[in-house]
Amino acid sequence: MQLVRGSSEPLFCWDCRRARWRDNGAAxxxxxxxxxxxDPATGTVSYVVSDNATRNAAIIDPVLDFEFRSxxxxxxxxxxIIAHVHDGGLSVQWILETHAHADHLSSARYIQGRLGGRIxxxxxxRHVQAVFKKLYNLERTFLPDGSQFDxxxxxxxxxxxxxxxxTALLVPGHTPAxxxxxxxxxxxxxxxxxxxxxxxxxxxxxxxxxxxxxRSMRRILDLPPATRLFVCHDYPPTGREPQWETTVAEQRAxxxxxxDGVTEAQFVAMRTARDATLxxxxxxxxxxxxxxxxxxxxxxxxxxxxxxxIPLNALG
Ligand SMILES: [Fe+2]
Numbered sequence: 001m002q003l004v005r006g007s008s009e010p011l012f013c014w015d016c017r018r019a020r021w022r023d024n025g026a027a028x029x030x031x032x033x034x035x036x037x038x039d040p041a042t043g044t045v046s047y048v049v050s051d052n053a054t055r056n057a058a059i060i061d062p063v064l065d066f067e068f069r070s071x072x073x074x075x076x077x078x079x080x081i082i083a084h085v086h087d088g089g090l091s092v093q094w095i096l097e098t099h100a101h102a103d104h105l106s107s108a109r110y111i112q113g114r115l116g117g118r119i120x121x122x123x124x125x126r127h128v129q130a131v132f133k134k135l136y137n138l139e140r141t142f143l144p145d146g147s148q149f150d151x152x153x154x155x156x157x158x159x160x161x162x163x164x165x166x167t168a169l170l171v172p173g174h175t176p177a178x179x180x181x182x183x184x185x186x187x188x189x190x191x192x193x194x195x196x197x198x199x200x201x202x203x204x205x206x207x208x209x210x211x212x213x214x215r216s217m218r219r220i221l222d223l224p225p226a227t228r229l230f231v232c233h234d235y236p237p238t239g240r241e242p243q244w245e246t247t248v249a250e251q252r253a254x255x256x257x258x259x260d261g262v263t264e265a266q267f268v269a270m271r272t273a274r275d276a277t278l279x280x281x282x283x284x285x286x287x288x289x290x291x292x293x294x295x296x297x298x299x300x301x302x303x304x305x306x307x308x309x310i311p312l313n314a315l316g
Contacts, residue, residue, distance in 0.1 A: 027228065027245060028052075031164055032184040034230065035084060038242050039063045039077050042104040042283070043233045045244040047188060048081060050090050051162025057085060058094040058161050059117065060181065060188050061232050064107035064295065066286060071308070073297070078107035082114055092117035093161055097149075098190025098232055099178040100128045100291040102205060102284040108295035118150035119294045122170060124177035125152065129292045131206045136289050136309045139299065148294040153179055171220065173213025174201040180220060186228040192216050194231050195243055196250055199257030200267075201233075204275035210268040217258050225249035285310050 027034040030052065037046040042063060050057040062081055065074035085092060092115040095108045099122070108119045129144035146152045153159075155170035166183040171192045181188045191201035192213070200217065203210040220229070227248045234242045252260045258267060281287075286308050290297060297306040 027186075027230075029184050029186075032161075032186070034186065036230070036244050037062075037077065037081055037084075038234070038244065039065075039104065040242070041065065043235050043242070044101075044104050045230070045232055045234060045242075046077070046081060047230060048084055048088075048090070049161065049183065049186075049188070050088065051164045053164075054162030055088070055090050056093045056162030057088075057090040058096050058166070058181075059085075059092060059108075059111060059115075060096045061098055061101070061190070062095065062107040062111050064105040064110060064290070066105045066283065068283065068286060073105070075107065075110055078110050082111060085115055094159075095119045096179075096181055096188075097121040097291070097294075098180065098188065099175045100125060100132075100288055101191075101232075102287050103233070103281045104283060105287050105290045106295035109293075110295065112295075120151040120153060121146075121149050121294070122168065122177045122179040123152040123154055124170070124172065125149065125292070127207060128175060128177050128288075132288050132292050135206075135311055135314055137311070138289070138309075141299075142293070148292070148296065169219065171216035172207075173203050173209055173211075173216045175205055176207035176209075178216070182223075185224075185226065186230060187220060187223065188230045188232075189220055190232045192220060193229060193251060193255065193258070195234055195236075195246055196254040196259075197237055197240070197256060198235055199255055200271065202275045202278055203271050204278070210271035210275075211264055213271065214258065214264045214267045221248055221252055221258070223248050225252070280315055284315070 033050050035048045044063050046062045047060040063077040065077050095117045126144055126146045133144050153168035157168045159166050164183050169180045171178045171180045174191045178190050203213045225248050229246050231244050236242050300306045
């Protein structure tokens with residue numbers, strides 16, 4: 001099994017696969033523990049993943065609560081994560097974004113101020129920043145060079161979480177900058193795949209592309225069948241509770257959009273037709289202008305207040 005082009009080492013030691021067990025929603029292996037945090041307001045699942053040997057942790061896609069009507073940000077979701085980190089005696093090494101989300105604001109900067117850790121995202125965030133700097137007509141000092149983040153991952157880049165090796169995989173299509181993070185026997189797939197009965201994310205945002213998304217999905221689905229997949233969102237059908245963990249085997253058998261046998265052309269036709277019916281996400285305009293700043297709110301005006309920008313007649 002080889003995941004990273006040009007690499008001679010396997011990503012996983014499948015001979016070392018361990019028994020897993022669950023406790024209060026956490027998913028554990030002998031090497032790592034994954035704690036999910038579901039935000040019902042946006043359907044987002046954030047994760048705290050920790051290396052059991054060292055208690056080093058990565059926080060993935062943390063949410064900053066935001067009420068559009070009042071313009072009020074809140075930190076209850078982030079504070080739950082912070083409390084979990086404190087309670088577990090964890091040390092935050094990384095705050096990982098899978099992409100510049102269009103449905104929620106990131107609390108990466110708020111969490112970093114309290115727990116430390118390096119905020120990181122894929123290097124293609126520069127393209128996203130350039131597009132949205134133009135759309136929002138952001139201040140001249142905002143540079144679309146990724147410097148707002150502490151680290152930008154290249155495709156296939158490996159890094160450490162304690163004693164656990166993590167690989168960043170470029171999985172564009174939903175946006176041009178989407179990354180998935182592979183560690184232990186799990187992948188945090190961002191919006192590249194949803195639960196099998198939900199299917200896939202839209203591919204009609206700026207820089208998105210359905211054919212590219214299909215290839216990124218297949219890249220993940222080429223992993224060993226038992227690989228655990230953790231999704232960034234769940235929008236459960238009526239009657240089902242939110243879920244966030246699945247496997248490659250389940251996705252290949254049952255994903256309504258990309259189960260085995262669905263061709264790229266079929267997926268592109270389905271995705272394109274479906275995207276044409278979708279409304280612009282409620283929080284896209286507030287979210288992206290904060291998320292391209294790595295969760296930093298816009299610089300305050302001379303009265304000390306930060307303002308969001310809403311371009312008129314520019315989207316939709
Ligand atoms: Fe997304």
